[in-house]
Amino acid sequence: MSSPSPSTHIYHFAAAFGAGGLLTLMILFNGTLAVYGSLFFASWVPHLTGTVAALMILLFLRPKRAMPTRPPLWTYLGGVSGGVTVMLTSATMNTALALSGTIALGLAGQVLFSLFADMRGLFGLPQRMPSRRDYLSLALILVGSLILIFFGGSA
């Protein structure tokens, strides 16, 4: 990608932080559904209602396509990776790892692979090298998260 390195603005922070809040709601909703129905059902229903909701938003807003050419076919497969995640998480949740261990290791995998992808510019996304301050912020956020996961009752 030859695009100039875009700078981070406060609204990027707000959007990401808010998305984290949505994730908490999503886990509460889908997790409650899984208490009453099967794990498959708790993943199948949000995918179904989400597909309908996204289609309605697309028809209503009609967002412009950023590029006239079709993207490669593999870019449409993000949902498969998400589907496998649900199965892996439900497989490990009931082992000795428990929910807290599953979440903590998942966070580690997520952050390490994200760093690797940034450094290499994987999947046609802009390449970027993390600075020393980025690593400091990463360490603070991860240690804070681990304290919450293991001692804060937040799982």
Add this chain to the structure above:
Amino acid sequence: MILFAALAILAGVLVSLSRQINGRLALSTSAMESSFWNHIVGLGFVTIAALLFGGLFAGEPLAAPWWAWLGGPVGVIFIAAGSWLIPRIGAAQTALLIIAGQMISGVVLDIIMGAPGSPLARAVGVALILAGMYVAQSAKQRS
């Protein structure tokens, strides 16, 4: 045990992988279109898996409270936000800030719902996360 630990790490890698693939699709289309494809392809995948393993409608799903059915539309906004952010602020920054928001809102939710947990650990954890966000923010402003 090591196998399950590896699977838990792999689950995290796949979360990041999925966000990057969706982000690449959003670069060519739009964040909302990327979220749509994520959901419809995921729906096909979960449907096939459920047909293979069976038990999709086991239990008493209709007894669930009405709000438990709202995860889908929330997820649409969540996936669109991730697809929009990742080409703009990078995969690591996106992941960390989403984790920060998830953790802090989780503490708020736990307090509202009266879940047990150490108040000291909650205060220290939230303080460290906020400090991490402050460091990331000040770093970007200087460059």
